[in-house]
Amino acid sequence: xxxxxxxxxxxxxxxxxxxxxxxxxxxxxxxxxxxxxxxxxxxxxxxxxxxxxxxxxxxxxxxxxxxxxxxxxxxxxxxxxxxxxxxxxxxxxxxxxxxxxxxxxxxxxxxxxxxxxxxxxxxxxxxxxxxxxxxxxxxxxxxxxxx
Amino acid sequence: xxxxxxxxxxxxxxxxxxxxxxxxxxxxxxxxxxxxxxxxxxxxxxxxxxxxxxxxxxxxxxxxxxxxxxxxxxxxxxxxxxxxxxxxxxxxxxxxxxxxxxxxxxxxxxxxxxxxxxxxxxxxxxxxxxxxxxxxxxxxxxxxxxxxxxxxxxxxxxxxxxxxxxxxxxxxxxxxxxxxxxxxxxxxxxxxxxxxxxxxxxxxxxxxxxxxxxxxxxxxxxxxxxxxxxxxxxxxxxxxxxxxxxxxxxxxxxxxxxxxxxxxxxxxxxxxxxxxxxxxxxxxxxxxxxxxxxxxxxxxxxxxxxxxxxxxxxxxxxxxxxxxxxxxxxxxxxxxxxxxxxxxxxxxxxxxxxxxxxxxxxxxxxxxxxxxxxxxxxxxxxxxxxxxxxxxxxxxxxxxxxxxxxxxxxxx
Numbered sequence: 001x002x003x004x005x006x007x008x009x010x011x012x013x014x015x016x017x018x019x020x021x022x023x024x025x026x027x028x029x030x031x032x033x034x035x036x037x038x039x040x041x042x043x044x045x046x047x048x049x050x051x052x053x054x055x056x057x058x059x060x061x062x063x064x065x066x067x068x069x070x071x072x073x074x075x076x077x078x079x080x081x082x083x084x085x086x087x088x089x090x091x092x093x094x095x096x097x098x099x100x101x102x103x104x105x106x107x108x109x110x111x112x113x114x115x116x117x118x119x120x121x122x123x124x125x126x127x128x129x130x131x132x133x134x135x136x137x138x139x140x141x142x143x144x145x146x147x
Numbered sequence: 148x149x150x151x152x153x154x155x156x157x158x159x160x161x162x163x164x165x166x167x168x169x170x171x172x173x174x175x176x177x178x179x180x181x182x183x184x185x186x187x188x189x190x191x192x193x194x195x196x197x198x199x200x201x202x203x204x205x206x207x208x209x210x211x212x213x214x215x216x217x218x219x220x221x222x223x224x225x226x227x228x229x230x231x232x233x234x235x236x237x238x239x240x241x242x243x244x245x246x247x248x249x250x251x252x253x254x255x256x257x258x259x260x261x262x263x264x265x266x267x268x269x270x271x272x273x274x275x276x277x278x279x280x281x282x283x284x285x286x287x288x289x290x291x292x293x294x295x296x297x298x299x300x301x302x303x304x305x306x307x308x309x310x311x312x313x314x315x316x317x318x319x320x321x322x323x324x325x326x327x328x329x330x331x332x333x334x335x336x337x338x339x340x341x342x343x344x345x346x347x348x349x350x351x352x353x354x355x356x357x358x359x360x361x362x363x364x365x366x367x368x369x370x371x372x373x374x375x376x377x378x379x380x381x382x383x384x385x386x387x388x389x390x391x392x393x394x395x396x397x398x399x400x401x402x403x404x405x406x407x408x409x410x411x412x413x414x415x416x417x418x419x420x421x422x423x424x425x426x427x428x429x430x431x432x433x434x435x436x437x438x439x440x441x442x443x444x445x446x447x448x449x450x451x452x453x454x455x456x457x458x459x460x461x462x463x464x465x466x467x468x469x470x471x472x473x474x475x476x477x478x479x480x481x482x483x484x485x486x487x488x489x490x491x492x493x494x495x496x497x498x499x500x501x502x503x504x505x506x507x508x509x510x511x512x513x514x515x516x517x518x519x520x521x522x523x524x525x526x527x528x529x530x531x532x533x534x535x536x537x538x539x540x541x542x543x544x545x546x547x548x549x550x551x552x553x554x555x556x557x558x559x
Binding site for chain 2: 015016021024025027028029031032033035036037039040041042043044046047048050051054055058113114115116117118
């Protein structure tokens with residue numbers, strides 16, 4: 001019975017001649033090869049273009065934000081721990097008490113992995129985030145999220 | 148005495164409708180095969196999420212073929228209607244040889260109804276929705292050239308099409324067989340239901356078996372086609388990709404592909420919708436549902452009903468053996484072309500690209516990328532190719548959906 005359901009959909013196969021087989025195969029191979037590559041090349045092009053546009057636009061907005069920050073707080077000594085390109089004098093990061101050197105090494109490795117060997121970054125300070133643990137935050141978020 | 152006669156009749160009825168008298172040898176062979184597949188799924192854990200429901204669907208349909216029966220109409224005389232308590236009123240009637248028969252509709256088997264989601268091409272795009280929610284296109288956006296590898300690995304599909312044509316399959320059948328080389332289960336099922344639904348069981352089982360066997364099939368091909376020096380290449384770290392780029396990606400891809408290749412739109416559209424759920428970050432609950440509950444439910448229905456298409460009479464044919472051989476060729480060629488294009492990129496970039504990431508272009512996410520990582524690490528334990536291989540790997544999903552669109556357009 002299952003066969004009968006599926007057999008209904010089976011097309012009537014007319015035996016192709018050798019010549020027809022070559023033509024059919026060449027048609028599919030050529031079209032498939034060209035269309036798949038053309039589509040994916042088009043995607044490469046589009047991704048490259050929009051990535052460039054987006055990253056330039058974001059760079060500009062970051063620069064603007066920095067400028068605004070500088071104008072608003074010219075002598076702000078209590079900055080948050082942010083990453084800046086490395087300066088000429090390699091200073092050790094300010095580390096809060098109770099954080100192991102191993103943890104610092106892991107954080108440094110993670111930062112280096114994300115930014116890559118070419119981008120030079122500097123960790124200015126490492127401190128524990130206050131308040132609840134990540135798990136406690138996740139629990140509260142899960143229970144208080146509106147439906 | 149009457150009671151005894153009734154008892155004998157009842158026992159006779161039960162026995163005559165039991166599998167002992169209704170099943171044939173093919174069904175018994177398939178029951179054996181399904182038990183082997185269950186063993187592989189449970190003990191060896193070969194793609195158990197799919198292999199287990201597929202194998203059980205196969206087992207069920209061969210034990211009780213009526214579970215896949217379509218609804219039909221039986222013809223009953225007035226007396227038979229009365230005996231079975233069937234109302235005559237409202238039923239169409241026809242007269243055959245002077246006897247009036249009433250048309251009594253019967254219901255189809257359970258799996259027949261669940262199978263409609265496969266037959267109508269509904270389940271595979273829904274699976275793609277869930278896959279989209281779980282996929283990070285970041286490595287692909289960071290290195291768009293990996294799309295070339297995703298395209299190269301699809302060449303196997305079209306070359307296998309030629310092989311299938313010369314083995315006597317029709318164009319639509321050859322298209323459905325070739326797509327096994329895409330190593331993407333939902334795409335293979337989607338294309339097969341449109342082009343050659345009678346081959347669905349064989350093609351789906353071949354596709355999923357080869358996907359499960361990626362760690363066994365790919366490494367020898369990868370090693371044979373590359374030198375030790377090439378396998379040792381350590382690739383540069385990928386650049387970080389911004390959230391905005393990740394949000395724009397699914398929108399741009401779906402616009403481009405749906406405009407140029409509308410046949411691929413259901414698969415790519417759902418994949419990108421799922422990805423937008425994930426990347427937008429504003430519909431977290433929907434993204435969660437699509438990648439967990441919805442995907443799991445669809446996987447149960449899809450797996451069981453695809454398995455149920457493999458009834459003995461359908462599955463135990465020469466065509467199945469040809470499909471399994473052609474599927475292996477498609478898969479191996481996909482891997483080989485991915486590696487060869489990887490080698491080309493190695494040459495053109497002056498040795499910056501490790502050719503091993505090319506084999507990940509055959510989809511099979513993330514297994515194929517893991518294989519690239521593993522083979523690379525065998526030569527150089529400090530080499531981490533996983534993220535680099537994820538680029539071609541997710542590109543392969545898009546590539547095989549595009550190839551599916553091409554096949555549906557040409558061979559459909």
